[in-house]
Amino acid sequence: LHGLTREEAELSVRNFLMDSYRHGLRCVLLVHGRGLNSEDHIPVLKRRVPVWLSRSPVKKFILAFSTARPYDGGTGAIYVLLRKSGKVV
Numbered sequence: 001l002h003g004l005t006r007e008e009a010e011l012s013v014r015n016f017l018m019d020s021y022r023h024g025l026r027c028v029l030l031v032h033g034r035g036l037n038s039e040d041h042i043p044v045l046k047r048r049v050p051v052w053l054s055r056s057p058v059k060k061f062i063l064a065f066s067t068a069r070p071y072d073g074g075t076g077a078i079y080v081l082l083r084k085s086g087k088v089v
Helices: 005-021 044-055 056-060
Strands: 027-032 062-066 077-082
Touching: 005 027, 005 044, 005 056, 005 077, 027 044, 044 062, 044 077, 056 062
Parallel strands: none
Antiparallel strands: 027 077, 062 077
């Protein structure tokens, strides 16, 4: 999501999760970064991604999400557990 605006990132996350669900993936990694290159070093996407996962139309596909382990990106990434889709495209 590096370099995307908040709106572009939200659309990208939504599309990625919907595609992942449609393809039968169960666990994905979203790398949002830690905001180190943001204006005033404020992690805009890091704060918004959990909100999108909780409130957007894709929330019906999501079972859980959690901060990634250090070797997968740590506080700059989130694991997302998706429901079983029932069909593979």
